[in-house]
Amino acid sequence: MSTNSSQPSQAELGAELSAAAYAQPPIKPEGLALRLIIVIWVTAVIATIVVGLRVYVRAWMLRRAKVWGWEDTFAVMGYLAFLCSSIFAIKAASYGLGTRDSGLNTFLMVRCAEYLLYSEVVYGVSMPLIKASVVFTLLRITTEKKYRWSLYIMQFIATAMAIVGILASLLYCKPVKAYWNPLLGTCGDFMTVVKIGYAWTAVGIFTDWAYAIIPYLIVRKLQMSARNKTTVMVILGLAAVASTATIVRAPYLQYYLVTKDRLYWNGYISLWCQLESGIGLIAACLPALRKLFTRYFESSRNGSNAKSKQYIAGSRNIVGSQTQMDNLSPAGKTTISIGKWKRLGDGNSSTSHIILHETTVTVETESMNDEEKQARRV
Incomplete structure (x- = not known):
């Protein structure tokens, strides 16, 4: 026991x-x-x-x-x-x-x-x-x-x-x-x-x-x-x-x-x-x-669009300005005027908000003879 x-x-x-x-x-x-x-x-x-x-x-x-x-x-x-x-x-x-x-x-x-x-x-x-x-x-x-x-x-x-x-x-x-x-x-x-x-x-x-x-x-x-x-x-x-x-x-x-x-x-x-x-x-x-992913991609896309718009706007400002080329060769001097915007003057254009883009290009070359100038005018 x-x-x-x-x-x-x-x-x-x-x-x-x-x-x-x-x-x-x-x-x-x-x-x-x-x-x-x-x-x-x-x-x-x-x-x-x-x-x-x-x-x-x-x-x-x-x-x-x-x-x-x-x-x-x-x-x-x-x-x-x-x-x-x-x-x-x-x-x-x-x-x-x-x-x-x-x-x-x-x-x-x-x-x-x-x-x-x-x-x-x-x-x-x-x-x-x-x-x-x-x-x-x-x-x-x-x-x-x-x-x-x-x-x-x-x-x-x-x-x-x-x-x-x-x-x-x-x-x-x-x-x-x-x-x-x-x-x-x-x-x-x-x-x-x-x-x-x-x-x-x-x-x-x-x-x-x-x-x-x-x-x-x-x-x-x-x-x-x-x-x-x-x-x-x-x-x-x-x-x-x-x-x-x-x-x-x-x-x-x-x-x-x-x-x-x-x-x-x-x-x-x-x-x-x-x-x-x-x-x-x-x-x-x-x-x-x-x-979450949708909002992220939309934000990225909007950011890219905003940058693109800024680039385009900057490009328009550059193009819309008057550019003078003062350092050309002795052959000639050229003045280019680009980017004038004008509203059509008739009554229909004011109501329809139609905008005409007018581009003026003027070329002056001192070395051109009379025949060349006449040819360019033609």
């Missing part, structure tokens, strides 16, 4: 493992882990700039028009979730995500698995928010019920699938801490989570392509120039680019079930998850930036 009482319980062992894991310093990322961190940083920086410009345009530049809508709110919320997911993915890469088992120990694996779960859950929150931003953007430009209901249904499916995926990850182990520390509880059949992952991927690909096709069907009926239609279609259709990351990620889902180098292969899954949400967020914000 005394021997049994001296042995620590499983909960105590789990607590000791957690304490040792949190005392473990991070590793220096290399290979896939380093690439993962770089890609996430670049994507997060670009997304931050694009979302910042969107907020500037909608909340400040167009503040008098009060155009801020639900699509903007969902974009900001999706960005915050994407940023949190990116931070957790970077933390996970610092503790073993994207690194093979030979370079890790148990404590690093525990710490990495915890951050990886956080990143996946918050990623699951970000995607329906980003898709909602696209949906509400499209709802602004269509009143046809068939398109509006199609958008509502797709958004419902995407949101429901995300909720199922999040719950599957959180309920896989009891308690949740057992997901990264198996000594703290028990976990179910992970194959269920993998199947949900495949279904989530299929729904993501379907909805991304639907969001790319529907803008074409909507915009082609709008009254605008072909050039503007093409621009709007391309901008709104960029949501399909995010599906590329989803398609590339799909084959890596099988590595959820491996026992060796599991965190290494999960690095690819995390990489494409972050790219999917980052690209989707950027694409969702581009329609709102069209006004």
Whole structure:
């Protein structure tokens, strides 16, 4: 009895493992882990700039028009979730995500698995928010019920699938801490989570392509120039680019079930998850930036036109003046008078505002003989 009482319980062992894991310093990322961190940083920086410009345009530049809508709110919320997911993915890469088992120990694996779960859950929150931003953007430009209901249904499916995926990850182990520390509880059949992952991927690909096709069907009926239609279609259709990351990620889902180098292969899954949400967020914000680009190009064009007008005005002043060429060769001296403007003197011209440009050219050459002068007069 005394021997049994001296042995620590499983909960105590789990607590000791957690304490040792949190005392473990991070590793220096290399290979896939380093690439993962770089890609996430670049994507997060670009997304931050694009979302910042969107907020500037909608909340400040167009503040008098009060155009801020639900699509903007969902974009900001999706960005915050994407940023949190990116931070957790970077933390996970610092503790073993994207690194093979030979370079890790148990404590690093525990710490990495915890951050990886956080990143996946918050990623699951970000995607329906980003898709909602696209949906509400499209709802602004269509009143046809068939398109509006199609958008509502797709958004419902995407949101429901995300909720199922999040719950599957959180309920896989009891308690949740057992997901990264198996000594703290028990976990179910992970194959269920993998199947949900495949279904989530299929729904993501379907909805991304639907969001790319529907803008074409909507915009082609709008009254605008072909050039503007093409621009709007391309901008709104960029949501399909995010599906590329989803398609590339799909084959890596099988590595959820491996026992060796599991965190290494999960690095690819995390990489494409972050790219999917980052690209989707950027694409969702581009329609709102069209006004900014339009105003910039108009300002540049107006500035060029103003310079052209100043140049023309200056040229007219030069041409309109009397120019004397006093340094000609001894053969002759020439005086040119150009640029006199005169209003026609009849009554009709005053009412019609007709202006006659009269140009007088006088050539005097001392060396000309009488015959040459007579010839010029003719």
